[in-house]
Amino acid sequence: MANYTAADIKELREATGAGMLDVKKALDEADGDKGKATEILRVKGLKGVTKREGRTASNGLVAAKAEGGVGTLVEVLCETDFVAKGAPFGELADKVLAAAVESKASTADELLAATYEGSTVADLLTDANATIGEKIEIKRMARLEAPSVVSYLHKTSPDLPAQIGVLVGTEGGSEDVARDVAMHVAAFSPSVLTRDEVDEATVANERRIAEETAKEEGKPEQALPKIVEGRVNGFFKENVLLEQPFAKDAKKTVGKVLEEAGATATGFARFRVGS
Template sequence: MAEITAAMVKTLREKTDAPMMECKKALTEAEGDMARAEELLRVKLGSKASKAAARVTAEGLVGLYIADDAKLGAVIEINCETDFVAKNDDFVKFVADIARLVADKNPADVAALSALPFEEGTVDSVRSGLIGKIGENITIRRFQRIETANKLASYVHGGRIGVLVEYAGADEVGKDLAMHIAATRPKALDAAGVPAADIATERSVAEQKAAESGKPAEIVAKMVEGSVQKFLKEVTLLSQPFVKNDKQTVEQMLKEKSASITTFVLYVVGEGIEKRVDDFAAEVAAAQAAAQ
């Protein structure tokens, strides 16, 4: 039997908003498997358990650059340790400059970007210098570049959510799409783009819920399929109710405006990153022990 620690319970509670005791029970049943425990909570508590699933903890900024002709752009996420540094002028400038560099030079990956000439050295040497100046670790996490014959639009919310959209249509449509994506955070344009693992997880949760209903197998199968289809409509951009008019879907809005969308990039700062949780009391005790 895996040991269920207070830290594990705390982590699961932060991810799900579920009560402490429910978190402990789920972890015990899952033998310490965090992902399985979260799934168990969703089966038992429904949507309450997924409220904070997208909560992010790492700090930093999303940077965006679009050329004047709106046909070339880039989005980048650069992380730091605290929100305070994310507001530092030097850090903000670094993020903006590197986003433009990505657009101009089209590096293959973070390693290639880090090696590019920049200011008096390379991107990586400037990053290292900034670390020394600010006193906090800084990492380039990810980026994406789009060059198109159509148009690009972007939206940044508070520096923490960034969207880059490739579309055809009026400028207003691009702006509306970018803001909608930032607000609803779709996983893909349509069902074909949703990761198979996400669909499998939803199907598993639905099957477990349906099994508890005691209904006949054919009814259970319909319940499961209905739940999966509902999930896909909620997480695919074209199927979502348009934020400025929830009487129509995004797909219907685009048709009405004689517009289309090819792709989008959505970055949320720290998404999927586990931030270190410092135990101040433990640090003090360790410092005292070391001093003796």
Template sequence: MAITAAMVKELRETTGAGMMDAKKALTETDGDFEAAIDWLRTKGLAKAAKKSGRTAAEGLVAVAVEGAVGVAVEVNSETDFVAKNADFQSMVSGIADAALKSADLDALLAADMGGKSVADLVTEKITTIGENMGVRRMAKLSGDTVVSYVHNAAKAGMGKIGVLVAITGGDEAFAKQVAMHVAAVNPAALNEDAVDPALVEKERKIQIEIARESGKPEAVIEKMIDGRMKKFLADITLVNQAFVINPDLTVGAAAKEAGVTITGFVRLEVGEGIEKEKENFAEEVAKAAKG
């Protein structure tokens, strides 16, 4: 029986097995779907499917820079214990290197790592390490000079927060300080022009409602809102924030003194935006007892 790409895809989605393993299972069972599932189970290759529903909110962010291009990648695991595993860290480092040559996340997942796609390699590690994992995000940044910084580093180039900063002007030491600021303060955008309009509109509505609760006239409210929105934008934009290295200056003013123009930044933090499952100890023990 001819084994089609659609058959392989369906088996992969059902079992979590790698592409080549799914294809081999179908070949060995002459295309019998249920028999192929059983074949994968006997080989220990369908374990990943059982773990795919678990929340993976720990892990590592890895950064890599090559020439004028930098990349940050978030690879998740279920526990921080696995994030400290040398095998997991080696995989994350390789994924970051592959990301330098990948246009986006889809391309990264399809990229070759030692004869396997990144997606298949992660699935294999789920089976061998025993936790759900996933490559969640990647971000690229280019510029005349790109520097990286990792906060809470577990190993060189990877940790809980990864930052890239692009500058013109060539002062890498200053750019590193800006990257540390970004890690600590987490600005929403580089400057006012780069702020998401939806975020601005949401904040404006909130401030209008707050002002109306005070009972002030609409004409007064308009003036109040203008002032509050200017402060809001200053607080969330990198160039307008007080520089953590020298709070007497804004980041923009410090950059001007250093003869540098900041052209962009990226900040990824492990588990950012993921809703983590919470269990009490008794529930955890009961679940373990049930197998």
């Protein structure tokens, strides 16, 4: 019988993020040598990388950094929540974020090609994929520049890393109001900053649906234009950040709160893991 203990299994699982059976097999093969077992996990993991390409990665975390008028937000995915809350995955995400900041990448493809401590980010993911034994990928990233940028990370569960990440760019006003807006974005998930960013086809479709619904409800013909306009405005209030009722004071819109604070929102980004 191999010379290792339950504590050795736990330590190697935490260090590599690999599953219990894989760790036990590696320790058996390495006769209890944790260093050799780690190498075995990596070699066997590399052989399975291609097989894992078609698997679904829907767990993971978001990481963000905002400094000097530049914000960076990345979403790194894995297959299970066990891996997502493990130290190896968190350390990998920190490296990915650092590479994103240093390289000034603005897309996931640019980030994968960026280097960190002598390796490309793509190679870092391949190595982690091999050691951990799960599909790991960068789903998306965002880079936001403004006179001031704040970041906000939100945990949807206390035992998981941040699942929602937000960047908000502003001009004028205080960092406190910008952070309040970032928290609002995390909670209310707007899709655009202003209604001008909603494409015409989407607005036309909303008008059509509103009109057909009103007719189906038997609303009088003469009242249709006002009803349709009201429902389209309701669509804007639901999806446009500046027109949403503010989380901390629903009597005011986000736009009004910013205006009163002497601030202008210039842009935002919001990621939720797996969505």
